[in-house]
Amino acid sequence: MRPLRHLGRDEQGAAIIELALCAPILAALVMGASDLGLAYSRKLALEQGAQRAVEKVMQTTQLATVQTTIADEVALQAGVNASQVTVTFPKYCDGRRLPDKGRDADGFAIGSCEAGEKASHYIQVDVHEEYDPLFPTIPIGVKLANGNYLVTASAGMRTK
Numbered sequence: 001m002r003p004l005r006h007l008g009r010d011e012q013g014a015a016i017i018e019l020a021l022c023a024p025i026l027a028a029l030v031m032g033a034s035d036l037g038l039a040y041s042r043k044l045a046l047e048q049g050a051q052r053a054v055e056k057v058m059q060t061t062q063l064a065t066v067q068t069t070i071a072d073e074v075a076l077q078a079g080v081n082a083s084q085v086t087v088t089f090p091k092y093c094d095g096r097r098l099p100d101k102g103r104d105a106d107g108f109a110i111g112s113c114e115a116g117e118k119a120s121h122y123i124q125v126d127v128h129e130e131y132d133p134l135f136p137t138i139p140i141g142v143k144l145a146n147g148n149y150l151v152t153a154s155a156g157m158r159t160k
Helices: 002-009 014-059 066-078
Strands: 085-088 091-093 119-131 149-158
Touching: 014 066, 014 119, 014 149, 066 085, 066 119
Parallel strands: none
Antiparallel strands: 085 119, 091 119, 119 149
C-alpha cells in the first residue's frame, strides 16, 4: 500500500505529460500559419502580376488586342496561364456599374448614363489559381472538389 501512496504524490514526469498534451496543438498552429503564409504570398504574387499588367496597358502593340496583351502580361508576371486571367472594361455612372450588355469599339461596356451622371471607364483584371496546401486538413479559404483552394486577385485602373 505504501508504494501506491508514494506514487500518488510523485510529480516527476508532469512536464512531459503537459508537453504531450500541448505539442499537437502547437504543431497544428505552426502548420496552419505556414500554409496561410504561403497562400497569402501566392495571392500577393497574383495581385502584383495583375497590377503590373494594368500599368503596361498604354504599351499595347498593334499585334494584339488590349485584353490579350494584359492577359499575356499577367501570365508572365504571375506565373499562370493566360486562360486564368479575365480582363473586363466596366463602365460606371456616378459609382453605379452599368450591366454588361456588350462592348463598344474601344472595348468598354455599352450603355449610357442618365442625365447629370458622370461616366467613368475602368480596366479590371481578375486572376484565379488553385493552391495546393501543404497541410490539407487546415481550411484556408474556398475549398475546391479536388482538395485544392481557390486563390483570386484583382487589380483595376480608371482610364477615363
